[in-house]
Amino acid sequence: MLGKGTDIDEVLLRHEVLESELVINQGMNQLDAHQIAQAKYPWSILMNQR
Numbered sequence: 001m002l003g004k005g006t007d008i009d010e011v012l013l014r015h016e017v018l019e020s021e022l023v024i025n026q027g028m029n030q031l032d033a034h035q036i037a038q039a040k041y042p043w044s045i046l047m048n049q050r
Contacts, residue, residue, distance in 0.1 A: 008046050015041035 015037045022033035038044070 008043055008050075011041045011046055012043040015043050 018040060019030070019033045019037040022028040022036060023030055026033075028036075
């Protein structure tokens with residue numbers, strides 16, 4: 001049985017999609033892409049606030 005997603009799950013998914021888009025389609029390096037994605041979708045900060 002699948003569990004119910006949370007708001008943080010959605011933020012993490014959006015973060016990962018953006019990061020992948022920047023690396024694969026824009027040729028950005030992973031670290032820079034991660035920093036941009038983290039600025040827009042700060043899932044790890046949200047996790048620490050729980």
